[in-house]
Amino acid sequence: MSSTRNPASTSPHGPGAPLPDRFDIAGVTSEGAAWLASAETCPRSTLALWAERPNAPVVLPCGSTFDVVNAPAIFGRRMLDRLWDDGPGSGPVAAYRGRMLLLAAPGTAQRLPSLLEWEEWGSRGAEGQEGTGHVGRCGAVPPLLCHGTGDAVTVPALSTDGTGPNATGTGPSAAARLESRWLVAPDTRHPWLPGPEILLWAAVRAARGAASAAVRISIFPPADQDAKVYDVSRRR
16 A cells, blocks of 8 residues: 655654654554543543553543444445545544444534435445345445444553553553554544545445455455555644
8 A cells, every 4th residue: 555654744743753654553642632531521530540551442432522433444444545545534543343433523423324325325225125136336335333422432542552641561462452453543632523424425435446446355464554654734
């Protein structure tokens, strides 16, 4: 995969410094941790817990600070690539237990499924088509789990190696880091978050790309398949 770098970008890592690889690193800054904790009713308690256990995943409520669009790993990765290669970028994104968690603007969880159905990309549009010989675009977008008000999600730890904000101790194994990690880490108190229209666009682009190209997936992917750098300066 191609890489994108903006060497002149200003980031928490210092003006003019190359942006870090946004894959397979924690990268959660103190400001990003404070933003995540603001989803809780008692942010200070959450920050205190993280200070003691920076390597522990945590459950956060959705609906006020952010919603979450939960996609299958491969399709979610295609959506993420579309957002960064052809679109405005993304908000924080995590991989967790074989799923991709795209943090989105509050209200997205309620609106996105309706938009998918309206554009006939939703899962319900494909019902009843089996055995009819009809081949349409319905069903090309796999079911996306949308978490909003009243829901909660488990997000990866702030640190995978004991180097997060106020971190001490030893991190988890390499296998655990691959299964649960931040792909685009929270690094500001006011991150830009995509809304339902942008995520609909990314899902449709990902579905069309998968349908029009022969995609080879190996059970032994190359070691550097995650070595992609996203230009975080493009996040709004």
